Amino acid sequence: MPSYLSPGVYVEEVASGSRPIEGVGTSVAAFVGLAPTGPLNQPTLVTNWSQYVAAFGEFTDGYYLAHSVYGFFNNGGSAAYVVRVGGAGADAAQENAAPAAVPAAAAPAxxxxxxxxxxxxxxxxxxxxxxxxxxxxxxxxxxxxxxxxxxxxxxxxxxxxxxxxxxxxxxxxxxxxxxxxxxxxxxxxxxxxxxxxxxxxxxxxxxxxxxxxxxxPAAPAPAVPGAAPAVHPGPAEYLGDSADRTGFGGLEAVDEISMVAVPDLMAAYQRGAIGLEEVKAVQLGLIAHCELMGDRVAVIDPPPGLNARDIRVWRQDTAGYDSKYAAVYYPWVKVFDPASGQTKMIPPSGHVSGIWARNDFERGVHKAPANEVVRGAVDLETQITRGEQDLLNPVGVNCIRAFPGRGIRVWGARTLSSDPAWRY
CATH class of the missing domain: 2.60.40.4290 (Immunoglobulin-like)
Known part of the structure; x- marks a missing residue:
């Protein structure tokens, strides 16, 4: 509005009518995990699978970040920020020093x-x-x-x-x-x-x-030129620091994110690098990040190998999360793994995030992301019956189920909140 510094009559045109409603993106995901290459602790925007491969590399056996991002795009996602985390070994791999042979360590029995x-x-x-x-x-x-x-x-x-x-x-x-x-x-x-x-x-x-x-006794492994030791990030690397823009803290500067997943947390758990307490610490940190930002939801992966009774116990006794900014999906999904040429089980968070994005684009945010086909899933880790889902729904576990003639579908849309006003 102009400033009037002297007396007089001024004519000013004011726009009339209602202002148009501007669209706000609700389908941008963020993935935090492990990759063989790419920038460390820098949220990097990728809008298709080819961009992800160019920045972070192909599928890596034993890790889930690439499979989750692929599942996100395959299920309708169009934009995602990827944060590669890692320890000292990953940092060393980023340096541009000349490759040097890593001596073989004494192999364990x-x-x-x-x-x-x-x-x-x-x-x-x-x-x-x-x-x-x-x-x-x-x-x-x-x-x-x-x-x-x-x-x-x-x-x-x-x-x-x-x-x-x-x-x-x-x-x-x-x-x-x-x-x-x-x-x-x-x-x-x-x-x-x-x-x-x-x-x-x-x-x-x-x-x-x-x-x-x-x-x-195992034979000693040969020296590998330029190889860095495999390092699983601990809770500190995932949680990060807001001042240093690392881990979850690095995502605070990106406003358009609406969902966050950490698929490789379960890879570390499966390999014994972390326990359930560390898993809970990272997931609590992820939920806290989403609550702090107030504009995104944590997509939580459960531990693998749980039956319906086990997942209920984990949800209520081990995890015990209570937040309107988090949702958990169960069970794991089986997909084809190009790295091994076989099928493998992976956490469902990447595929679910893609379904959220697809649902918002095709139907709108008013429609719950349920009764939607999970593209790319060939099977489930365990088959859920209606009776089992009747026990899991009230505690906020969203089930993924296989229906004859209808495929594999997400069959729930609940948050982890105990407040009935924010249950869906």
Whole structure:
């Protein structure tokens, strides 16, 4: 508005009518994780998969950032900020010094799986010892509820404590086939076929003690020119610092972000680099960042290998998050992995973020991002029944379910808030 410094009559034109409503982006994601190349702790905008590959590299075996970003774009996402985090090893890889051979470190002893134990027409081997070096055991039990005759529960026990539980089938080709399920989800055992496929049958209810693995010296690894040691970021690297613009703190300067995911947090957990307490610390930091900004939502990944009962316990007792700026999706999804040429389980946050973006673009923000197909998902880590979802919905766990003839769909749109006004 002009300043009038002397007396007089001035004519000023004022625009009449209602001002147009300006659109605000609601579909920009942010991913924080690990990549083989790219700038460290710098939010980098990518608008398609080719830009991500040029900046951060291809799929990397054992990590989930690339798969999550690919799933985001495949499901309808159009823009994402990527923050590559890492420790000293990652920092060293960024330096432009001449490559130097990294001497081979003394290799730790390797564990050779124990001798297989017969379990009907199958065989079971221990991949690791129990607590204190003790032996593991497996128990075959009846499944919960009614079902086909080939269904059974397989419980892996460390002493008297149940360490892993699998609801599986003895029928080869079934999505719950015991050999496949244990291979993809278990950290403790592996199951082998001990008979031709036509003769495979449900083992009788029994408990079998497994032979302890044998520890053998490993050959030293050769020197790798210019290689940096593999480093898993700890909670401090993910949380970052606002002043230094690192980790989550670096995202505070980017206003257009509407959802944030940390898929590689579970890669570190799977490799034993961090425990559930560290996972909770990072996820709490992510939720705190979203609450501080007030314009974005944390897409939380649950730990892998949980059945419906386990995820309910994790949600209520272990995590216990209560925030209108966070949502959790379960279970993990199976996708094709170009790095290995096989399918693999990955956290669902990347695909879900893409669905949020697609829903906002095609339908509008007024429509909840539920009953939407998960593109690129070939299967789920576990199949959720309606009865199980009836127990998970009230505690804020959004289920991803497979429906005959309708594909794999997101079947929930709840936040982690206990306030009914902000439950959806």
């Amino acid at each position: 390797e564990l050779t799986p124990g001798e297989p134990a017969a379990l009907g027409t199958f065989a079971v081997r221990a991949l690791t010892s129990g607590t204190g070096g003790g032996a593991l055991s497996v128990e075959v039990a009846d499944p919960e509820g009614e079902g086909p005759a080939e269904r059974f529960r397989l419980l892996v026990k460390d002493g008297d404590k149940v360490a892993e539980t699998f609801d599986v089938s003895a029928k080869k080709g079934n999505r719950s086939y015991v050999v496949t399920q244990v291979k993809e989800r278990s950290k403790l055992i592996t199951v082998l076929e001990a008979a031709p496929a036509a003769q495979l049958a449900r083992p009788d209810n029994q408990t079998v003690e497994l032979a302890r693995p044998v520890r053998t």
